[in-house]
Amino acid sequence: MTSRDEHLVRALYAEHAAALWSFVVPLVDGDRARAQDVVQETMLRAWRRPEVLGQARGSVRPWLFTVARHLVIDEWRRHRTDRDVPLDAGAEVGADDGTDAVLDSWIVGDALARLSPQHRAVIEQCYFQGRTTADAAAVLGIPEGTVKSRAHYALRALRVALQEMGVTA
Template sequence: MQAEVVEQAQAGNVDAFRELVRDAAPRLYGIAYRILRDSTRAEDALQQALVQIWEGLPGLRDIDRFEPWTYRLVVHASYREAKRQRRWMASVRQISVEPSAPDQFGQVLDRDEVERSFRRLSPEHRAVLVLHHVIGLPIREVAEVLGIPMGTAESRLHYAARSFRAAFEADARSTVAWRAPA
C-alpha cells in the first residue's frame, strides 16, 4: 500500500504526498524533537526535511527504503538546525529556556533529571540514541539513516550511552546532595 502511494507521490501527485506526510510526520517530528529538544526548532527541521523529501522523491530509486530515507533527511535537517542554533546562541550569548513540548514517547524522558542529561549530549549522540532506543531501529539501519559506517554507529551509540549515563549519575548526585538536610 505505502509503495503505491510513494510511486504516486514520485509522479507528482500532491494528494499522495499529503498522505505520506500525514503518516510520517509524527515520527519525523519525534526524531527532530528528540535531537533538538525544542518544539519550534523541531518543527523547522521537519519543514526543511519535508521540502527535501518532496524535491528528492522523484530520484528515490528503492521505494522500500522510503522510511529510512526520510529518517536520514530529518536527522540531517536537525543537525543543520542545531548548528544554526549554536551560531545564533553564540552571537546573542543568551540561553532561552522553553517548556518542553508534550510528546508521545512516554513518561520516562519527561523526568527532569533525564531531560537535563539528554540535553547535554551532542545532536549526533542524541540522534543515534533516538533512532536506536526510541524508534527501535537496528544498529545497521541507524548507520544507514545517518550515512555513517556501521562501526561508527556502534561506537557513537556506545559513547552516547556512556556520556548519557555519566551526565545522569552526576545530576542524580547533585540532586541528592541538594535535597539532603544540612
C-alpha cells in the first residue's frame, strides 16, 4: 500500500467509521465486538477497491453502508441454524400429550367407516377385541375360513382407504 492509499484509508476511517459504527450496532443486536468486526471488514473491503477510495466524499458512505449491511446479512445467514437450537441445549424433547394417539384413532375410525359392515366386523373382532379367528368366527356366526378371507381383504381395503385419505406408510 502506498502512502497515498494509506492516507486515503485513514481519512476514510476518520470520516465514516463513527457513522458506520452507529449503523452497524443495532444490526448486530448491540454486540459491540461483532459491530467492530463488521466496520473493520468494511474498511478492509474499501481499501481493496481503490476505485471506491478515489470517489468523491459524498458517494463513498452509501457504498460503505451497503457493504456493512451485506456483511451482517451474510453472517446471519451462515449462523442462523446456530441461533435456532443452541448446541449445548440439544434438541427439544416433546412431551407426549396423547394428541397423536387421538388423531391416529380418528383417522383409523374414518377409514374403517369406509369399509363394508362385514369387513369392519371382522377387523373389530380380530384386531380391536383381540379374538382368534376361531373365536371371531363363533361370535360372528360364520366359518373360520371366511373370517380369515374377510380379514385379508378388509386389511387391503383399509390400506387403500388410508392412502385415499393421504396417509402414507
